[in-house]
Amino acid sequence: MVAGQPNADFDQLHAGGYDARYPVTVEACEFPPGTIEVEGQTVICGTVSVPEDYARPDGNRIPLEFAIIKAASRSPAPDPLVYLHGGPGGGTLEALGPVGDLIFREHRRTRDIVAFDQRAAALSSRTVNCYRDMADHIVELAKVPAGTRELPGELLARVIDPCLEEIRASDADLTAYNTENNARDVRALMTAIGYPTYNIYGISYGTRLALEVLRTAPAGVRSVVIDGVAPSSVFLYDDLLGPYADAADALVDQCAADEVCNAAYPDLRATINAAFERLINDPVPASRGQPEINMVSLFTLAFIARNAPMEKRPITAWLPRIFAELAEGKTDAYDAISTMPQPDPTAAFGDVKGLTEDERALVRLALEGAQAMEHLDKGAVAAIERLKADLGEARETASVAEAFDARSTQAALANGDPDALTAMVQDFAMLQTQIPGPQPLIDWVEAHFTGADRETLLGLIAAMTDADFALIFESATRDASKYEALMRSAINQGIYACQEDMPYNSIEGFKARLAELGERYPFVLLFAEETGQYDKCAHFEPHPRDGFHDSVVSDVPVLALNGIKDTQTSWRWGAVAVETLPNGRNFVFPEAGHGSLIFQPCAADISVAFLNNPTAPLDASCIDDIKVDFVKPDDPLPGAR
Numbered sequence: 067m068v069a070g071q072p073n074a075d076f077d078q079l080h081a082g083g084y085d086a087r088y089p090v091t092v093e094a095c096e097f098p099p100g101t102i103e104v105e106g107q108t109v110i111c112g113t114v115s116v117p118e119d120y121a122r123p124d125g126n127r128i129p130l131e132f133a134i135i136k137a138a139s140r141s142p143a144p145d146p147l148v149y150l151h152g153g154p155g156g157g158t159l160e161a162l163g164p165v166g167d168l169i170f171r172e173h174r175r176t177r178d179i180v181a182f183d184q185r186a187a188a189l190s191s192r193t194v195n196c197y198r199d200m201a202d203h204i205v206e207l208a209k210v211p212a213g214t215r216e217l218p219g220e221l222l223a224r225v226i227d228p229c230l231e232e233i234r235a236s237d238a239d240l241t242a243y244n245t246e247n248n249a250r251d252v253r254a255l256m257t258a259i260g261y262p263t264y265n266i267y268g269i270s271y272g273t274r275l276a277l278e279v280l281r282t283a284p285a286g287v288r289s290v291v292i293d294g295v296a297p298s299s300v301f302l303y304d305d306l307l308g309p310y311a312d313a314a315d316a317l318v319d320q321c322a323a324d325e326v327c328n329a330a331y332p333d334l335r336a337t338i339n340a341a342f343e344r345l346i347n348d349p350v351p352a353s354r355g356q357p358e359i360n361m362v363s364l365f366t367l368a369f370i371a372r373n374a375p376m377e378k379r380p381i382t383a384w385l386p387r388i389f390a391e392l393a394e395g396k397t398d399a400y401d402a403i404s405t406m407p408q409p410d411p412t413a414a415f416g417d418v419k420g421l422t423e424d425e426r427a428l429v430r431l432a433l434e435g436a437q438a439m440e441h442l443d444k445g446a447v448a449a450i451e452r453l454k455a456d457l458g459e460a461r462e463t464a465s466v467a468e469a470f471d472a473r474s475t476q477a478a479l480a481n482g483d484p485d486a487l488t489a490m491v492q493d494f495a496m497l498q499t500q501i502p503g504p505q506p507l508i509d510w511v512e513a514h515f516t517g518a519d520r521e522t523l524l525g526l527i528a529a530m531t532d533a534d535f536a537l538i539f540e541s542a543t544r545d546a547s548k549y550e551a552l553m554r555s556a557i558n559q560g561i562y563a564c565q566e567d568m569p570y571n572s573i574e575g576f577k578a579r580l581a582e583l584g585e586r587y588p589f590v591l592l593f594a595e596e597t598g599q600y601d602k603c604a605h606f607e608p609h610p611r612d613g614f615h616d617s618v619v620s621d622v623p624v625l626a627l628n629g630i631k632d633t634q635t636s637w638r639w640g641a642v643a644v645e646t647l648p649n650g651r652n653f654v655f656p657e658a659g660h661g662s663l664i665f666q667p668c669a670a671d672i673s674v675a676f677l678n679n680p681t682a683p684l685d686a687s688c689i690d691d692i693k694v695d696f697v698k699p700d701d702p703l704p705g706a707r
Contacts, residue, residue, distance in 0.1 A: 073107045073136065078260060087123065088258035089115045095133060096189055100163035109135050109166065111159075114258045116185075118193070119242040120250050126237065130255060131159055131189035132182035135166035138175050145263045145288050146178035147677065148256060152270030152294075154245075155558030157188025169664065170267070172674050180264070182255055184275070186243045186558045193238050194561065196229035197499050200546065200553050201492040207549040217556045219598070226605045229557055241609045244566045245278045245298075253283035265677050266290045269661045270635060271562075274298055277643065280620040289680035291673050293627040294635045294660045297643040299617045303568060303599055304575035307590050309636040310369050311583045314338060316630035316637060320656065320694060321386050327696035331386040335586070340393035342589035350392075356401050361589060364392065367404055373633045373659035379406045380704075382631070382657060382694050390699065402703040467537035470526045474511075477519040490514040495549070497542035502535040504528075556602075564603035569610035573600050617646040623680035624650040627669050629658030651676075651684065656692045668692060 076092070083090030095111035103109045111133045118126035137143075149165060151158040158165060158181050170179050183190035200207065203225050210217065217225065233240060252275070256264050263286050268276035273292035280287060296302055314335070321327035321334045331337055342361055350359035357363070367388075372381045381403060388399045478490055493510055500506040504527050511523045530538075577594075584591040624647045626640035637654050644650030655662045655669055662669035668688035675684055 071107070073110070075136070076106065076110045076134075079110060079112065079134075083114070083258045084260040085254070085257045088254045090258050091115075091129075095159075095162065096131070097160050098163050099133065099135070100167040103135070103163070103166065107136075109133060109162075114182075114255050116251050116254045118239055118247075120247060126193070126239065128185050128193050128251075129190065130182055130185065130251060132180065132255060132259065133159060133162055133166075134259060135162075135174065135179040135181070137178050143177050143678075144261075145265055146180050146261050147173050147265045147267055148180040148182075148252065148261075150252070150266060150268035150272030150275045151181075151184065151187070152272050153187055153559055154184070154248075154271040154275075154562035155187045155191070155554060156271070157183040157190075159183050159189050172670050173267070173677065177265070177677070178261075180256070180259070180261070184248050185251060186561050188554070191554055191558055193236075194233050194240070194243065194558065195550060196225070196232045196553050196557065197496060197546075197550075199225055199229040199232050200549050201495040202228070204492055204495055204546075204549055205488050207552050210552060214552070217552055219601075222556050222602065225553065226556060226560075226602065229553060230605065233557075240561060240565065240607075243561045244609070244611065245275055245562065245614075246282050246611060248275050249278040249282040252279050253285060256286060262286050263288050267673070268292050270294045270296060273635075273643070277618040280622055280624075281618045284620065284622065287622050289677060290622060290624045291627065291676065292624065292640070292643060293662050293669070293673075294632055295626050295628060295640040295643050296635045297617065297639055298615055299642060300639055301571050301575060301579075301615070303563065303571040304579050305636075306576070306599070307580060307583055307593060309633045310593075311587050311590060312636040312638055313369060313373075313631055313633050314587055317382070317385060320382075320630075321696060324694070324696050326698060327386055330696075330698050331390055334386055334389070337386070337389045337393055339588060341389040342587075344393055344395065346589070346592065348395075350395075350397055354397065354401060356397070356405070359392070359397060359400060361592065363404075364388075364400070365589070365593070367400070369633045373631050375659060375661070375664045376408070378408050379403055383696050387697050387699060387701075398703060399697075402705065406704055465534055465537065466526055466530050467534035467541075470523060470530070470534070470538065471541065473519070473522055473526065474515070477515055477523075486514070494542055495546040497539055498546055500539070502532070502539040504530070504535070507535070507538060560602055560606055563599065564606035565609045566611055566614060568600070568603040568606075569608040570615050571600075576600070618643075619646045621649055622647075623676070625673060625676045625680075625684075626650060626652040627662040627673065628652070628654045629660065629662045629665060630654060630656055631659040631665075634660040649681070653686055653689060655689060656694060658692075666692060 078084055079090050080092050090112055092110060092112040095105055095109065099105065099109040099111070105111070111131070113129040113131055115127045115129055117123045118128050134146075137146075147170065149158060149170065162181060165181050166174060166179055173179065185191075186194050203221070206221055206224075210221070216222070230240075252266070256262070265288050266276045266279060268274075268291070273295045274297065276290050276292050277297060280290065318334045318338070321331055327334075342364065345359060345361045345364055349361070352358045367381065368385055371377055371379075372385075384399055384403050388403065391397065391399050478487055481487055493513060497506055497510065507527050508524065511520055511527065515523055580591060580594055624644060626644050628635075628637040628640040630637045640652045640654070644652045653669075653672065655666050658665035658669060663673060668691070671688060672684055672686055675682075
C-alpha cells in the first residue's frame with residue numbers, strides 16, 4: 067500500500083456497504099484510532115443503520131458506530147475478530163487505539179479487528195439520549211466529582227424518570243433495546259461491512275451477548291471466546307457479591323496448595339474472617355503516618371485493587387500475611403503493601419482525554435501489556451505524534467467561530483446572574499440537537515444577551531461560514547458530552563439490566579444468596595448496599611423475555627477464560643457456560659482478574675491459538691507457569707534493607 071493512498075478494501079464501504087438492508091456510512095473516527103493508524107488505510111470508522119425492531123424493518127432505525135482495524139498481515143485470515151464490549155451500555159470506541167494497538171495486538175497479526183458500540187451504548191446511544199434532561203441538570207452534573215462512575219443517589223432519583231419520559235416521547239421503543247436484538251445487530255453489522263464469517267471475543271456483558279448470538283443469530287459465527295463470563299443462566303444481580311466470596315475461596319485454595327503458605331497460614335478462611343471481624347469492631351486508627359485501616363479499606367485492597375488491571379503491587383503474595391497480622395492487630399504488611407508506589411504506564415503518553423475511569427484503566431493495562439509498543443522505535447513514535455500535532459495546528463487557524471466563542475464566554479461571565487448563566491449553559495447544550503446553521507445560534511443569542519454583546523454576537527453570526535457553524539455546534543456537543551456520559555451511566559445499563567434481567571432477580575433472592583455467602587464469609591453481609599440496583603430498576607418497566615435464562619446450546623467451538631481475582635464475574639461461571647456447549651473448553655488463570663487476556667499473556671496466547679484452529683487441541687501449559695510466591699511471616703517487608 068502506498069502511503070497516503072486510500073485502502074481499496076474499503077471501497078465498498080464508501081459505496082454503502084455489502085448489504086442494502088443495513089446501509090453503511092463512512093465517517094471520521096470520533097476518537098484517535100492509535101499512534102500508527104492512518105484513517106482510510108489501516109482503520110476506517112462509520113455507522114451501520116439497523117432496525118430498532120427487526121420485526122419492523124421499515125420502522126425506526128439505529129445508527130451503530132463501528133470501526134474496522136486492518137490486520138497487520140498482507141494475507142490475513144478471511145474471518146475477522148469482532149470485539150463485544152461489556153456494560154451493558156459500556157462502549158469501546160473511545161478506547162479504539164488501545165483495542166487495536168495493544169489489547170488485540172497478537173490477534174491482529176492475522177485478522178482484522180472489528181469494534182462497535184452496541185445499541186444504547188456510548189456513541190451508539192443517540193436514539194436514547196436525554197438531551198433536555200441533561201441540560202436541565204447540567205449544573206448539578208458539573209458538580210459530580212471527576213471519575214465518578216455512578217450518579218449520586220439523590221441526583222439519580224431526580225434525573226431518571228424525566229430521562230425515561232424524554233426517551234419515550236422521542237418515539238424510541240425501549241422494549242427493543244435488549245440482548246436479543248443486540249445479537250441480531252452483530253450479524254447485521256458483520257454482513258453490512260463484508261464479513262459473512264467471523265469470530266467473536268466478548269468480555270463481561272460481551273460474553274452474555276456472545277452466547278446470545280449463538281442462540282439468536284448464529285449464522286456466520288466460526289468461533290467464540292468468552293472472557294470474564296456472565297452466562298445468562300446465572301441470576302447476576304442476585305449474586306452480585308458471589309464473585310467476591312469466590313475470589314476469597316480461590317485465594318484460600320491457592321494457599322492450601324502451596325507448601326510454604328499452608329504451613330504459615332493453615333486455616334486461611336478463618337484468618338480472613340478474623341481480620342475483618344477485628345476491623346469491624348476495632349478499626350486501626352489513623353497513626354503511624356498512615357490513614358485508618360477499617361473493613362472497607364481492607365476489602366478494597368484485597369478485592370477491588372487486586373482486580374484492577376493496572377495494579378502492579380504483589381498483593382496476592384502478601385494477602386495471607388496481611389490477614390494474619392490484622393487478625394492480631396498488627397499493620398506492618400498492610401502498611402507496606404498499601405503504600406507501595408506504582409508507576410503510571412501512561413505518563414509518557416500524556417493525558418488521555420475524554421475517557422471514563424474504566425476506559426482509562428483499559429488504556430493503562432493495554433500500555434502495560436504491550437510495554438509501550440515495544441515493536442516501534444521510540445523515536446518513530448515521537449515523530450509520528452509530532453507530525454499529527456503539526457497537521458492539527460495547521461488546520462487550527464483563527465476563525466469567526468473562535469471570536470464568537472471568546473466574546474460569548476466573556477459576556478456570560480460578566481453577567482453575574484447565576485440563574486441567567488445556568489439557563490444560557492442549558493440552552494447552549496441543546497444546540498447539539500439542532501442542525502448547524504445561523505437560526506439556532508441567533509435564537510440563543512437573542513434569548514440570553516443584550517446591548518452591545520448581542521449586536522456584536524449577531525454580527526459575528528452574519529459573518530460565519532458553514533465551517534464556523536460546524537465548529538460552534540461541535541463545541542456544544544463536546545461540552546455536553548461529559549455530562550451525557552454521566553447520564554448514560556445512569557440509564558443505558560438500566561435499559562438492559564432492569565428491563566430484561568432484573569425481572570428474574572429480586573431483593574429476596576439477593577438476600578437469600580447473601581445469607582449463603584455469609585456462612586462462609588460473614589463480612590460480605592456488611593456490603594448489602596449493592597441493592598441499589600433494585601432501587602434504580604424500580605423506575606423501569608420490566609420486559610422479561612421467554613427463555614432468557616435458559617443455558618445456551620450450540621456446537622460452535624467456544625473458549626471460556628476466567629481469572630481467579632475477578633470480582634465482577636465469578637471464575638466459576640465459565641464452567642457453567644460450557645456445560646451445554648459440546649465444543650466448549652474452560653480455563654482458569656491465576657493472577658488474572660476481569661478479562662484474563664488483559665492480565666496474562668498466557669490467556670492471549672491460548673485465545674490466538676484457539677482462533678487459528680478452534681477444534682485443535684490447545685497447549686495450556688503456560689497456566690502452570692503462573693506462580694505466586696507467598697511470603698512467610700518473617701520475610702522482609704517491601705522496601706526494607
